Amino acid sequence: MAREQGPAADYARSLREFRDTCQAAEAEVDAATRAYRDEADALEVEAEEAIARAKTADRQAAEAAELLVESDRAVVVLWRRLADLVGPRRAGSIAVPVRVESHDADADEVRQRIRRCEQLLQLARDGELPLEPPRHTYAMAVAFGAFTAFLSVLGAKLLLNGDAGTGQQALATVTMFGGLIVGPAFLQTWLAWQHRVKARPPQILTSVVAAGVLMCVMSVLLLRGI
Structure with missing residues (x-):
């Protein structure tokens, strides 16, 4: 009986x-299946994020190319406005940049031209463009100096006519030497405006x-004997 x-x-x-072996194998298969599905889901998410x-990179690249x-084109417009501000006689000294129509534009070069254009526009507004004054500036300098010298000597003569007191004499002296300063100021104003x-x-x-030479000559002629 025991043997049976x-x-x-x-x-x-x-x-x-x-049965235990089959259950363990089934559990391992289930675990492997879950791991595979989890990894596949993670890869799918990463693939979607990469896409x-x-x-986004393609869209940004296209927008950047259009922006360039x-x-x-904005630089060209600003450059032409600068030429209009300076005037047609000076426009030849300002090089108009070449338009960039391709997507191979150099962003740093465009930014540099924009900064340069903004600087030139600001200098133009301030009357300080880095350009040489016209050739007839020396003639205008002589004219402004002579004109202010004439006015200063004439003003001094009017102040010293008759019995001029100490105050009038001091004012006449200031008027005389003021002509030396007003002439260059007129010249600078004319150059900045024109x-x-x-x-x-x-x-x-x-x-x-x-101004000094004409002032000396006119002083001898007009102020002699005063």
Whole structure:
């Protein structure tokens, strides 16, 4: 009887072991399946994110290329406005940049031209363009110096006519020497308004010398005996 139960018990134990082995294998298969699905889902999410980033990069690249072209066209417009501000006689000294119509534009070059254009426009508004004054500036310097010298000597003569007191004499002296300063100031104002440039030191000196010479001559002629 004991011998009959022995094989049955072994058989039952073998069945249990087989069942446990099948369950363990099934659990491993389920775990592997879940891991595969999780990894596949993660890869799908990463792929979608990569596609979205690529589309965003393409869109930004296209927008940047369009912006470069628009910026370059804006530079041309600003440059032409600068030429209009300076005047047709000085426009030849300002190089108009070439338009960039392709997507291979250099962004740094465009930004540099825009900054340069803004600087030139600001200088033009301030009357300080980095351009040489016209050739007839020296003649105008002499004219302004002579004109202010004439007015200063004439004003001094009017102040000294009759019994001039100490105050009138001091005012006449200030009027005389004021002509040396007003001439270069008129010259600078004229250059800034007419040509958007600053007077150079030799031109200022020319105006002062012209005013001084004419002032001396007119003082001898008009103020003699006063």
